[in-house]
Amino acid sequence: EVAIGYGLWRLTPTYPKSVTIGSKHPETVLQDRVRMVMVGLGYTEVFNFIITSEEKNYRMVRRPVKDRVRLANSSSIELTMLRDSLLPCLVGNLSVSRHEKYPQRIFETGPVVKAEGPEGFSIMLSVAGVSAHSSASFSEAKAVVLSLLNSLGAENPSLEKSDDPMFTPGRAASIIYNGKPIGVLGEIHPEVLELNGLENPVAGFELELNRFLNKCFRS
Structure with missing residues (x-):
């Protein structure tokens, strides 16, 4: 649009001084791998706005x-901040499609924004998935997470008890890799289901992907 506004006829085409070979960005390589695994596990990809x-x-x-990270002078109460998690959006998707056929298994991979201090922030690449049906369980979410981590070359991940309020007490776990928490999985809390008009159990997870960027780029 800038070139058109300036006038294409005013531009003189030139050859680049050096020749380079293009390649996919590491984030794209990583997301492609995650998508392949999740689709193979029976999940359907969804895309949500980063503004919530x-x-x-x-x-x-x-x-x-x-x-x-909040938006200044937002014109809508529905668009006031940048998401810091993918799971709330996926639960919202299930709420919208609650009258459709079950089981429903959806996932999303994309950026989340974490506030750091009064003005700072960081952008993290994440993946999250939810499964809604009559027998959705902690074990199902755990199996999906372990399959995904295995495909990313994560060796010896472990689980520790989690008190995340989004999940049912005693049915949630933090995902630990190289001694650090990288996500959470479990059964969504009954109160969350009620708030969103969901009658079937829901199991879900969310993983930070940034630490796997170099691993995927090397491979």
């Missing part, structure tokens, strides 16, 4: 409100 609201991102999924 405190209502959807926190209250509807029992998450405590915390520091976040």
Whole structure:
């Protein structure tokens, strides 16, 4: 658009001084691998806006409100902040499609934005998935996560008890890799299901993917 506005006839084409070979960005390589695994496990990919609201991102999924990247002068109460998690969006997707046929298994991979101090922030690449049907369980979410981590070359991941309020007490776990938490999995809390009009059990997970960028790029 800038070139058209300036006038294409004013531009003189030139050859580049050096020749380079293009390649996929490491994030694209990683996301492609994640998509392949998740689709192979029977999940359907969805795409949500990165802009959301405190209502959807926190209250509807029992998450405590915390520091976040907010939009200045937002014109809509539905678009007030940048998401810091993918799971709330996926639960919202299930709520919209709750009258459709079950089982429903969906996932998303994309950026989340974490606030850092009064003005700072970081952008993390994540993947999250939810499975909704009459027998959705912790074991199902665990199996999906372990399959995904195995495909990413993660050796010896482990699970530790999690008190994440989005999940049912005693049916949730933090995902540990190289001694650090990289995500969470479990059965979505009954109150969250009720808030979103969901009658079937839901199992879900979310993983940070940034630490796997170099591994995928090398391979």
